[in-house]
Amino acid sequence: xxxxxxxxxxxxxxxxxxxxxxxxxxxxxxxxxxxxxxxxxxxxxxxxxxxxxxxxxxxxxxxxxxxxxxxxxxxxxxxxxxxxxxxxxxxxxxxxxxxxxxxxxxxxxxxxxxxxxxxxxxxxxxxxxxxxxxxxxxxxxxxxxxxxxxxxxxxxxxxxxxxxxxxxxxxxxxxxxxxxxxxxxxxxxxxxxxxxxxxxxxxxxxxxxxxxxxxxxxxxxxxxxxxxxxxxxxxxxxxxxxxxxxxxxxxxxxxxxxxxxxxxxxxxxxxxxxxxxxxxxxxxxxxxxxxxxxxxxxx
Numbered sequence: 001x002x003x004x005x006x007x008x009x010x011x012x013x014x015x016x017x018x019x020x021x022x023x024x025x026x027x028x029x030x031x032x033x034x035x036x037x038x039x040x041x042x043x044x045x046x047x048x049x050x051x052x053x054x055x056x057x058x059x060x061x062x063x064x065x066x067x068x069x070x071x072x073x074x075x076x077x078x079x080x081x082x083x084x085x086x087x088x089x090x091x092x093x094x095x096x097x098x099x100x101x102x103x104x105x106x107x108x109x110x111x112x113x114x115x116x117x118x119x120x121x122x123x124x125x126x127x128x129x130x131x132x133x134x135x136x137x138x139x140x141x142x143x144x145x146x147x148x149x150x151x152x153x154x155x156x157x158x159x160x161x162x163x164x165x166x167x168x169x170x171x172x173x174x175x176x177x178x179x180x181x182x183x184x185x186x187x188x189x190x191x192x193x194x195x196x197x198x199x200x201x202x203x204x205x206x207x208x209x210x211x212x213x214x215x216x217x218x219x220x221x222x223x224x225x226x227x228x229x230x231x232x233x234x235x236x237x238x239x240x241x242x243x244x245x246x247x248x249x250x251x252x253x254x255x256x257x258x259x260x261x262x263x264x265x266x267x268x269x270x271x272x273x274x275x276x277x278x279x280x281x282x283x284x285x286x287x288x289x290x291x292x293x294x295x296x297x298x299x
Contacts, residue, residue, distance in 0.1 A: 013266040016274060018083040018177045022090060024287040026167040028097045034105060036161040041223055042216075042233040043240055047164075048102050049215035050146075052109070053116060053208075054095040054171075057139070058088040060120040064136040065182050067129040068189050077184055084181040087174045094167060107222050112215055119211065130190050134200035137182040141258055141265055142204060144179040147172030148271050149251035154298040156247050166291025173277050173294070180265045194261055201258045273297035 037043040062085050072078045103109040123132055150156050151172050157165050186192045216237070220230055241248045257263055277294035281287060 013264065014268075014270045015180060015266050016177045016270050018080055018087060018174075018181075019278075020083055020086040020090065021170070021174075021281075024090075024094065024170060026094065026097075026163050026170075026287060028101050028163055028167065031101065031161050031163050033161055036164050038159040040236075041220060041225070042237045045216050045219040045223070046212075046237055046241065048098075048107075048219055049212050051095055051098050051168075052102070052112060052215060053211070055092040055099065056113065056116050056120060058092045058095075060124065060132075061136045061139065061182065062088050063124060064129070064132040065185055068133060068185050071189050072185065074188070077181075077188065080178070080181050081185065084178040087178055091171060091174065094170075098164075098167065102219075107219055112218060115214070116211065119207065130186075130192050130196065131200070133182065133186050133190050134192050134197055135204060137186045137197070138201040138204040138258060139208070140175070140179055140182050141201075142208075142255055144175045144265065144268070145251040145255045146248070147175045148254070148268070149248065151271060151273070151295060151298055152250070154295060157295060162288055162292055165295055166288040169277060169291035169294045170287055172271065173274060176270050176274055183265050198259055201255075 033039070035041050035044040037047055065081060065084065069078075069081060072081060099109055099113075123135065127135075147168075150168060157168070186197065217230065220233055225233060240246060242252075243249065254268060257268070273294055276297040277290045280293040281290035284290065
């Protein structure tokens, strides 16, 4: 497998080939720890809330891109869209297993899924295909920057269960591979202009932010924490996410690059340790070993 990062268009652009990987087993069902992130309720539930949205969210992404599939004439882009859809489908399957894990802990997964589907279905039914595509492209950029922020520095995910670290690593790798697909369909096929594109990121940050706060509250409430206790946990969570050394703080500036008129996802470098993950998986056929090697190669 060729793991070289390609420079496209100009030397400013980097792109990795998309590889569809199926049936990777992260053994999530073997994890016994309830709070897998530093044994912290709030830190774990923040990540649980984010990961919870992936299965349904990625099915929404597939629907949004697929709406323009028949209009694509570029053979290379058409092939990348097909692989994007296959990758996103695999992500949905893997994260469904994670959601089953928290459901067994007594989390209100069914009610949470209903809320998420209501939001996504409302957008699909009531907003234009172009709006949904732009929302998808903006979400893909946000997710790619999240992946980079989590794995560039080892300290971010140092004290978590290896199974979850491996699952997130695989997802991070594939976000690097297909981060430009929805954007190129948006720009080259749907020909969405700057202002609708910029509005899409505002919509993503607003809708996803509100949704995640709501989900986190439901999770820690189901854990049995009182309102006063939850308020204390929220304070800790704000520092953990967007404080001076917050896990999301490093991604703020690169995420906001979306608003530059000449933005393209591939102007951001592919995460440096990308080849480490690919080569380790190729050698061991073990996604957990690949995830550990990928994380260990960070700064």
